[in-house]
Amino acid sequence: MKSFNFSDESINKIYENKLIEKIQQFFIKYCLFNKQCVNYYDIYENNSDDIIKIRLKNKIYGWYYLQWYKHFDNRGYSDIKYDLPIEINNLRRINKIIKSKSKFKYEIKNNFTTIQGIYSGDYSYSWEFQDMFSLLENRGIQKIAVSQDMFNNLLSYDPGVYAIEIITCDSVNINRSYCIFDDFPTLEDDIINLPIGVYNQLKITPNDKNFKFRIVKPEKGKRIKLKCFIDPSDIFDDIKNQLTLELSKHKIISLNQIICVESDKNHSIIPFLVTELFPNNILDITDIDLEIDFEECLNFENPIESLFLYFNS
Numbered sequence: 001m002k003s004f005n006f007s008d009e010s011i012n013k014i015y016e017n018k019l020i021e022k023i024q025q026f027f028i029k030y031c032l033f034n035k036q037c038v039n040y041y042d043i044y045e046n047n048s049d050d051i052i053k054i055r056l057k058n059k060i061y062g063w064y065y066l067q068w069y070k071h072f073d074n075r076g077y078s079d080i081k082y083d084l085p086i087e088i089n090n091l092r093r094i095n096k097i098i099k100s101k102s103k104f105k106y107e108i109k110n111n112f113t114t115i116q117g118i119y120s121g122d123y124s125y126s127w128e129f130q131d132m133f134s135l136l137e138n139r140g141i142q143k144i145a146v147s148q149d150m151f152n153n154l155l156s157y158d159p160g161v162y163a164i165e166i167i168t169c170d171s172v173n174i175n176r177s178y179c180i181f182d183d184f185p186t187l188e189d190d191i192i193n194l195p196i197g198v199y200n201q202l203k204i205t206p207n208d209k210n211f212k213f214r215i216v217k218p219e220k221g222k223r224i225k226l227k228c229f230i231d232p233s234d235i236f237d238d239i240k241n242q243l244t245l246e247l248s249k250h251k252i253i254s255l256n257q258i259i260c261v262e263s264d265k266n267h268s269i270i271p272f273l274v275t276e277l278f279p280n281n282i283l284d285i286t287d288i289d290l291e292i293d294f295e296e297c298l299n300f301e302n303p304i305e306s307l308f309l310y311f312n313s
Helices: 008-016 019-030 065-075 088-101 127-139 148-156 198-200 239-249 302-312
Strands: 051-056 059-064 105-106 113-119 162-167 178-179 193-194 210-220 225-228 251-252 258-262 268-276 282-284 291-294
Touching: 051 065, 059 065, 065 088, 065 162, 105 258, 113 198, 127 198, 127 258, 127 268, 127 302, 148 210, 162 198, 178 198, 178 251, 193 198, 193 210, 210 282, 239 258, 239 291, 251 268, 268 302
Parallel strands: 113 193, 225 291
Antiparallel strands: 051 059, 105 210, 113 210, 162 178, 162 210, 225 268, 251 282, 258 268
């Protein structure tokens, strides 16, 4: 301690009052990283580094950082167990960890609005082939007509590329979907027609009706990684050129979106799944040279059947 310029008197007081032991005991009691969570079986499938812990009523709980993020969006700054306000220092700690880990980064333009979403197709208990044809026909471009109020909000912003972020109304489903604005608003104020791609990204069915929407402004993209639903080697002469042409029709791309590309050999429409994006999970891809990489393709042979099996799996 003398190396830190402590006087002999100070050192003696530290030893006599056992201050070092008290500090050690304090950290052992209140440090969370080495504590096991009482809800271990809810989180054991996640990487332990991705779990954010909190002490609630003298017990340690932990949740996946994206579940915290979704809960804050859905319920405000409360804990997930009891839905009680979180003390400010704990809240800062949790938000700092979320910010450092999450790839859902963008400029938020307004607060979430609860709204009813419906699917324009005829869905009963499973997806049909007609739904797959619809996805191929619109090439995976996710566009929705919003209410006049939300459309007016868009018009009030500076020129740029904006997206509609869509989440479910619970704190469990951590998936997010993104759409661009249709050219005109809808006449309905509280109901919006959702494209099939939204249900795929959120991992839900049209039986789910309630959603939350807000406007975000994504950052420019740099790199995208795709997984083809079938082996593309005999379908394209120049797959990257075809993808570049197709992506030029999109303003945004987001994680787990399905985009559909026309073959330059037989003009069939081939689906690709977006598996990775850089730097964020939603990107503005207008007026940029986007780096395109590929993962090993899925083990299907027919593009329609591959989508049908994928959606109904």
